[in-house]
Amino acid sequence: MTIEHQSTESGSMLHRLNPSLKLAGLIIITTGILIYPSWRFSGLLLLLTILGFKVSNVPLHVSKKRIHFLMAFSALLFIFQVLMTANGTILLFIIPKHDLMGPFLPVTDFGIEKGFQMSLRFLLVVFSSMLFVSVTDPTLLAHSLTRLKIPYRYSFALVIALRFLPLFDMENKTVRIAQRSRGISISVQGMSRILRTIRYTFFPLLVSALSRVDALSLSMDGRGFGHSRTRTYLRKSCWTALDSAVLVLLSTLLLASILLTLGFLPQISAII
């Protein structure tokens, strides 16, 4: 998560949606692809998510390295699934038969399907979460969750988490620079070096995070956080007709994925 990813301003239609509804949308999408793990279904939702980035003017290229990493990781998931799944119709072998040796590592149609399933599901969960964070104002999210009778102590945990994301991102970069300044290079050769790399990265980050938690806790206590069971809000979230329409769409999506899972929509499941 980069600083540029976070938004506190209302701009596009997605920005203006009720924050609780956006959270519900994220949960529904994640649940939908978990209970109905079709790669076409995941791909369709991924396309819609990417369209969401476009509609809300949230640049998807802000952190090119990170996007590259995500794409590479998703490709790795695909390859892993293809190689590890032996079921299905064999299309080819990675290592063909040679004399008396082989063939090895069959690639099956089911393996390819499973590969797409996993990699698209991974990309969808990550990108939809990024989009949610980008278009959701944490303070308004806290207010809208409070209206759903969730105690504000819990809803503010989300606000705090979102507030500190950019800070920890910056701290991570600073620790990496500090490591280089001491001549420490990231090494994964051997267990002891892996453990040392982890220790040299997480110790400074953890200590820094804990000291910030202490300071933040005092700062919040010192401003009456938790003084009473309710609190007022300067800025409030609201519910509009557009929210109702999107709620209907999301409910339909959830219902459809349940029905597809139960096999009640065979004609549609043949397509997606």
Place this chain on the structure above:
Amino acid sequence: MLEVHDVSFSYDNEKLILDSVNLQIRRGEITVITGPTGSGKSTLALALAGFIPRVIEGAFTGSLLIDGENVEKYLISEIARKVALVQQDPESQISTLLVSDEVAFGPENYSVAPSEIQKRVEVFLNAVKSSHLANRPTYALSGGEKQRVTIASMLAGKPDFLLLDEPSASLDPKGIQQLQKVLLGFKNSGYGILCIEHRLATILPVADRVLRLSKGKISRWSGKTSSAKTTPVEHFRRPDSAEPLLIAKGVSYSYGTISAVRDVTLSVYPGEIVALMGDNGSGKSTLVNLLAGLLHSTDGITYIDGVPSIEMAAQDVAARVAVVFQNPNHQIFERTVQREQYLIFDVLDSLDEAPSERPEEVLLAAGLANLKERNPFSLSHGQKRRLNVSSVTVHEPLVYLFDEPFIGQDEIGRNFITQTIRKRGESGGAAILVTHDSSVATSLCNRIIFMERGSVLLDGPPKIVLDRLGEIGYGEYADLGVMS
């Protein structure tokens, strides 16, 4: 009046941090408390704000009184309505993403009506000269802006007493002057103000009384300033044959679309101790990272000891350059002070060749020799900073690059760091020191590089640069240059 009576406190039931302290903070008065690192100043502020013993555990005796009433039975949220504490690091105290949300946070917790909250947001942002920041994201503020927003957010709860722990620590001279004006305004409005400060000069002009806390006891401040040299260093003469240790040629660097360093060209020669100065956000820290080969410039090239830094491995850079960052926690990696001190020899694969006396000598000079088996993260802020300095200089690299090393340092810490830098210059190396303190620049350095919006504005001997700064509208750098 806010007062503590006969207050004693120990975090571990053994070492007494506060020892029968009595103190009164009156409305309409600015009281300043100074004292060495670890003397209990921040602990006293926590006791005055009621966090000790309600939130922070330890052995506490004594009483806290507000307007003559003992508040022993009060909850912290009730005391917070009267007493507000602004801690050292404003970044860690901000809990929301929008400035107006941050100022509204306190009143919202006390269920103040939204219309009244809106008024308070406007009034208190205006009081700290930050009305223009109302709709800005908190993570995009500068250090000084965060400091002022934090003060506004504490005051929005309408307390009577304001406690500030090292409010000027990371402010540039402009920010300090703004802070002085803000505090004077609050004092005239009837607030009782307590400031904890190491850099006394930054707050003395507006202080009504100054106290000293040492070994848990409060006394009147004697008025003596540091024994550190304040006489200007002699003009540095560069040997004709000397090759520069650091070179930057047309170096630029951007964070995304924000340009931090623009077309900087400079050389640093053996024997030079350079003060790198400029307002917050002028690109000093980024330039330090570029010169140390830790960031790769988007344009231009940097050389360390004649070698392009982009071609150097991390170990080669560490062997030649010592860097100290602003936050000491970011560059502590080992489990004991001793291991931290020997880390560089391990990294350079020269543990066997490590001189046997040198690491111990440096630890002794840093005042850490008796803490060798301690976990570095359990040290005080000042001790951690001294460990940073000792562990990155123990192998005597050619160049020292220290980013605001004196923040939060008492006289002992300042002397250790000053001596470390001075010795490097005298023994044929060079040092660059990021500082806002012009007295450090004149007493320790033989050159000032002053940056403005990512570029070098002035570069030359300290006196000439400071005089010129006065002429071009940066007079506050000379006015505030008194070492406390």
